[in-house]
Amino acid sequence: MFGFFWFFSLWTSLGPSLLLVELMGRQLGFSVGLQGAQTVACSRWGKTSNEGLFQNGDVVIGGLFNLHYQTPAIDHDFAQLPYYKPCTGLQYPSLQYMYVMVFALEEINANKTLLPSxxxxxxxxxxxGRPPWALQAALSLAGGDSTTCNYTNDITRYEEDVDQRDDHRxxxxxxxxxxxxxxILTRTLRPVSVSYLSSCPCLSNRLEYPNFFRTIPSDVYQARxxxxxxxxxxxxxIGAVVEDNSYGxxxxxxxxxxxxxAGVCVAFIETVNLESISSDARRVALAIKASTARVILVVTWYTNVQELFLHLAKINVTDRQFIASEAWSTSGDLLQNPVTRKVARGVVGVAIRRSTVPGFETFLRSLNPLHRPFDGFLREFWEAEFKCSPGAVALLPSQPSNVSASVSVQGSSLxxxxxxxxxxxxxxxxxxxxQLRVSYNVYLAVYAAAQALHSLLSCPNRDSNSTCSSPNSIKPKELLQHLNKVNxxxxxxxxxxxxxADIPAKYDLVNWQTSxxxxxxxxxxxxxxxFDIHLNESAIQWSTGTNQAPSSVCTDSCPPGTQRSTRKGEPVCCFDCIPCADGEFSNxxxxxxCEHCPSEFWSNHNRTACVPRQLDFLSFNDTLGITLTTAALFGATVTTVVFVVFLCNHQTPVVRANNLELSFLLLVSLKLCFLCSLVFIGRPSVWSCRFQQAAFGISFVLCVSCLQIKTMVVLAAFRSARPGAEALMNWFGPSQQRGSVCFLTCVQIIICTVWLFLCPPEPKRDLGFQGSKVTLQCAMASVVGFSLVLGYIGLLACTCLLLAFLARKLPDNFNEAKLITFSMLIFCAVWVGFVPAYVSSSGKYTVAVEIFAILASSYGLLLCLFAPKCFIILLRPERNTKKHVMSRL
Known part of the structure; x- marks a missing residue:
């Protein structure tokens, strides 16, 4: 109804004029016909609609703000065209929005990199707040002609300044x-606009509103x-009070x-309208008092909420929990109102994301009518705050000619x-x-416009045949293209x-608390x-004055062991509770x-759970457990054999050429990796749960550390061969290598120690959904600790992979960089695939996935690093010579 009312009144008074604009604009250009439309409009709209603030520039940006809010009643008898009287009541938040636009433009003008010339x-x-007046202003802005009306009781204005403004569309x-x-503006005039407060989801439709952008998220996000x-x-x-328009x-x-x-019912939906807020607020207050709903959702403008709270206080309704939309959740007027403290304590609401604008407070506090005699809005604010008149407002000849204002100043008795x-x-x-929220949206909108203009006017392709736009010939289509690409x-x-049309949705969740x-x-x-919500429930102070959330239900929730049975003819939130049958449970x-228990379970006496009959864990007797155990023992055996082969041939060139000491240490760490997987098998206990993750983390860090140091030694050896770099190898001697491996391993030991000391894994029974077996497993008390262990291994692996990749083109027979590269690729691939598999698995298969990853990565390292060397040592001894090793492929 709200939208229909404005559309009807708008077209009643402007229909012929807008049709003239559209038809003549197609033939002769947009500016033709605007004066005619303005002539019709000016005779029917109050002069306050023409109030404004102006400053000339190479490019002029328009701004539309609802600076007054007390709108008079309008009698629509449809016998004559409506006449809109002037608005009163300066709206301070909107005044701040206007000044943040002025501040942002001045900040951009002072910026030497953004639009420097x-x-x-x-x-x-x-x-x-009236669409007809917004359309009147938009006609003036989009057409480039001054459509402000000259009234006999307006202040003195210089016609030459008006003429200057007319030159700039x-x-x-x-x-x-x-x-x-x-x-209305986008459907009729289609200007390129960036709104800071228009949040209707309909405006996201690019087919209907291709020229519209906004710096406030769509209402879809706050509703969800x-x-x-x-x-x-x-x-x-829950009860609901909403604005009688598309917003509500x-x-x-x-x-x-x-x-x-989720079974949530809306007990009532009451609407309010700005035009009839007094009667609407009285009706809504009585509906809230009569309802059993203790939580009330309110989605309307803060001035309507103020009126509603006034009527609730009159009838002594002070025990409701209000949930606020962003339109009033941060209203300073409501927070400071004594009536609000009585009616609405502990309000929880969604708010536009707060941010800061450095320098803006200094700008605001420096405002003074003596320095800005052209600013009628500041004059009005000054009179309201200081109860005095700052003097007549006039544009004196000594003032800059590029700054002017169109204001309506009444005689003041102050x-x-x-x-x-x-x-x-x-x-x-x-x-x-x-609490810069909407103001920051305005700030972002101005910067988005400036960035698009900068991209359009900077003309990066001056050497090509493309034409460059100038400040006096900006085409909306070109500006629109650059605005779409703003980043x-x-x-x-x-x-x-x-x-x-939108920006990524970001909101704050706020709570009104009593100091x-x-x-x-x-x-x-x-x-x-x-759509992701992050809430600190412990920080909330509710309407009851405690940290306990209030309850708002039609019927108390059914206890465990029972199920709901809806009452005929009543909402689903109103129901009876009946016990579960035998063999069924509700926990x-x-x-x-109620849920059916599987054959392995049966419901207990209270029908609250199914009694488990056996424990389930990855044991050595399971087929899966036997397979993994065999694989682990076989890997440890192969590693031992390789160790013996290297030990017996430690004097041969192939073994000596690849850092003998680190190779032996690497084989020992690989054997530990194979053996540590056995700790994961068997019935979990307190010590096995603590030891298994630590053994796994330390063994793999020791292994990867050896590979990383081996790779660094190879790189250093070849770098030191260059003239002037002989001293480089002094940093990679045997003692330094051993020290580096010890240091890198000690970091993991510290991580594991802290993790196991603070939040160690403990054996827990996992009751699966719908009667799955009770799984006994080591539950991660701290996902952060496990993530740090894995993350540190991943960091070392990625570093090792990068170093090995850089050294891959060195003489292949002399270093093992390629082998390390392949082994680390396999290692990384296994553990990258491990994460989703580990998260998606359940029960004993979670443990099996981790064991498989340990064995797969261990086998990958063993085969890639040592299989080629063992092949040469055992089957191709003729290639195990210094000449062959030193040769280049």
Missing amino acids: VKLGYRIFDCC VPIIIGAASSITSE ALSQLARRFNWTW HTAIKIFQEETQE PPCSGKETLEGLKNILTDVS FTTPQGENFYFQG PEGTQKLVLIGRLDG KSGSFQ
């Missing part, structure tokens, strides 16, 4: 501030985050779709200001930069890019990245149906 100007208009608009306004909160805290009976309806629709399978008033030290929503790092170090002084403050309790609360 182009000065950016701006034309900023107040839309007052705005290629891109920062705005609008609402989804419905963005839809709200549904995740409901599921996480088992709230199955889309949010509750997605919320219901996401929570339907006393004149002393001139000593300043924003330094003033605590105000405008100067509060601790840059902001001054805050954040990587920014568009995914279609010891009795005031409410905003506390960060989690984050949302895309959790709120079960929809």
Whole structure:
């Protein structure tokens, strides 16, 4: 209804004019006909719609902000064209949004690398939250003609400044501030725009809105985050209060779709509308009081929430838990309101991701009407805060001619200001930069526009035949192409890019908490990245004043051993609980149906679990256990044989040429690798669980360390052969080699010691789902410890692989770099494949996967490194000579 109302009133007053714009724009260019449309519009729209702030530049960027919010009632009797009276009530958050745009443009103009030879100007208009006024401003911005109306009671403005503004068409608009306004602008005028607050999912449709971009995520993400909160805290009976437009309806629709399978019911859905908020808030407050739902989801603008809380306080409803959308979850007006502290404690909500803008606070606190006499918005703010008039606002001849403003200034009865008033030290929503959320979206939007203009105007292909754009001939189609490819790092170090019309979704999860002084403050309790939610539940202070989440259910959850039975004619959240039958069980609360026990199990007396009849683990008697044991023993035996062969032929060139001492140490470590796999087989115990991972980690680090040092020695040997590098081998003597291996191995020993001391693996029974056997296995109490052990092995392996790859082209007969390269490739491939296999397996097969990886990588190293040498030693002794070893292939 909200969207229909605005569309109908818009086309009632502007239909003929917009048709003229579209038809004549196709024939003669877009600017033709805009004056006619403006002439019609200006007679019916209030003068406040023309308020703005202007500064000329080589390229002028438009801005649309809802700087006033108290809209008067409009009588639509459809007997005559509507007349929109001026808006009142300066909106401080929106004023901050406007100034962050000005700050960003000034920051870009001072930047010597971004648009160095182009000065950016701006034309900023107040839309007052009304799509017709936003369209009026957009007509002026997109057409390049001054469509502001000249009123007899306006302040003095210099016509030459207006003429200067008319020479520049705005290629891109920062705005609008609402989804419905963005839809209207994009469907009618199709300007290239970057919105900072239009979050409707419909705007992601590139076919319908190809020129639209935004720096706020789609509402789909926050709606799913709200549904995740409901599921996480088992709230199955929730009331909903939503804005009567696409913002609210889309949010509750997605919320219901996401929570339907989890058994969440919406007790009631009440809508509110800005035009009738007083009566709507009274009706909604009574509905909340009558409902048994203790958790209330509110998706609407903060001014509506303020009115709702006022009526809830009147009827003494103070025990509800409110879940907030980003539209009001961080509202400073609500947080500071005494009524809010009474009605809405412990609010949990989704908020636009907070960030910082260095230098912005200094910019804000330096604002002064004495320095900015052209800024009517600052004058209005000054009068409201300091209760004095800063003097008449006029553009004096001594002022810069490239700065002007279109403002409506009424006669003020306030006393004149002393001139000593300043924003330094003033605590105000405008100067509060601790919660830059929407303001940061505006900041990003300006930088995205600047980056696209920089890419368009920098013309990297000047040597080619391509034509370069100039600031006075920017084509929307070309700018759109560059905006689609925007990818840059902001001054805050954040990587920014568009995914279609959107940016990657990032939200904060916030909680309203009561301080010891009795005031409410905003506390960060989690984050949302895309659809992944990260929440610190222990940090939440709920409406009850405790850390215990409130309950909101139609019927208490069924205890274990029972199942739900729905009541006819009532929502699925209202049900009865009936016991499970024999041979069935339910081991959790709120079960929809009881589960059948498998043949190896039977339900206990309380029907809460199936009694296990046997333990299952990888034993030496299993076929799988016998196979793995045989493979491990065979590998250890082969390694011993190779060791004996090398020991008996230790004086031969093949053995001596490849670092004899490290080769023997490598064979010992390989034997340990084969043998350590045996520790994983058998019934898990406390000591076997602790020893198996440590033995595995240390053995493999010792093995890989030997390979890494061998490779480094080979590289050093050939580097030292170069003139002037003879001293290089002094760093790789026998003692240094032994010390390096010991050092690298000691690091792993320390990791294993800390891990086993803090969170050692322990034997645990794993009751599989749907009656699988009870598996006795070593449970990882700390995944971090196991990850560090594997990660350190992987780091050494990758380093060794890189070094061996660099040395692969050295004389093949003299070094074993190629053999090490192949062996490490096999080693890395095995352990890369191990991770998904280990995660996806269960029970005793998890242990079998790890044993298989140990044996496979050990066999790979043994065969790749020592099989060619043993072949020469045993079967080709004629090649085991110094001449052959020193030769080049």
